[in-house]
Amino acid sequence: MKEVDPLTRHxxxxxxxxxxxxxILLNDFAKxxxxxxxxPSAAMNHLLTRAVPETGALNLLNAISMHYRxxxxxxxxxxxxxxxxxxxxxxxxDQDMR
Amino acid sequence: MKGYSLLKTxxxxxxxxxxxxxxxxxxxxxxxxxxxxxxxxxxxxxxxMLYFIKDEKTIRFKEILTIDxxxxxxxxxxxxxxxxxxxxxLTSLPDHWRRLAPELILVLLNLIVGANVTLAFWxxxxxxxxxxxxx
Numbered sequence: 001m002k003e004v005d006p007l008t009r010h011x012x013x014x015x016x017x018x019x020x021x022x023x024i025l026l027n028d029f030a031k032x033x034x035x036x037x038x039x040p041s042a043a044m045n046h047l048l049t050r051a052v053p054e055t056g057a058l059n060l061l062n063a064i065s066m067h068y069r070x071x072x073x074x075x076x077x078x079x080x081x082x083x084x085x086x087x088x089x090x091x092x093x094d095q096d097m098r
Numbered sequence: 099m100k101g102y103s104l105l106k107t108x109x110x111x112x113x114x115x116x117x118x119x120x121x122x123x124x125x126x127x128x129x130x131x132x133x134x135x136x137x138x139x140x141x142x143x144x145x146x147m148l149y150f151i152k153d154e155k156t157i158r159f160k161e162i163l164t165i166d167x168x169x170x171x172x173x174x175x176x177x178x179x180x181x182x183x184x185x186x187x188l189t190s191l192p193d194h195w196r197r198l199a200p201e202l203i204l205v206l207l208n209l210i211v212g213a214n215v216t217l218a219f220w221x222x223x224x225x226x227x228x229x230x231x232x233x
Contacts, residue, residue, distance in 0.1 A: 056199075056200035056204060057128040057200075057201065058129045059127065059129055059131065062127050062132075062204065062208070063204075066128075066134075066208065067204065070177055070180075073211060074173065074174070077214050081214070084163075084166075084222050085221075087221070087222050088159055088224075088225055091225035091228065
């Protein structure tokens, strides 16, 4: 009988343990999905019924980001602008110091 | 950039299509997946393509920052007009315009946001390409 390399045996054991853990996790996830409580849906219902006539956008993500949460977009852009200006400033400073 | 002719030719072929795709994403942002941010990032990749094609400095970042600054004022202005005069716009316009007006405002906002994101990413890419130039 051929001797199995202990390293190979070790890796087989490790992989089978990993697969077992993954199967247990999947099982629990399926159970959790079945017993899930009803999610509060007031905001979803509002968006589904009122967003298209209010904003005129069929893409609800765009309706939220450009209409309902426009200030978020504005401040995101300000932070992006500041980041770009900072990178440029540091690059210029490095060039001056050289 | 000598000896990179394959990359150069591929970029030359791809550049108009990428530009067109970016415009498509920005302009159809209110109807299909996409929007200002996503289209702006697609446009930002065009700068690298331009850099691969032509190894000359064609954009100055002082101009980029100036345009970006004015675009911010435009964005805030359009947002304020939308906030303050939105109801007036909706009630006083003729019927066929009233249905289109919110969508047009969204398209305009998407365009401005896309331009902002594009310019910010261009200025970041510009300083990177200036720091380590390909020889």
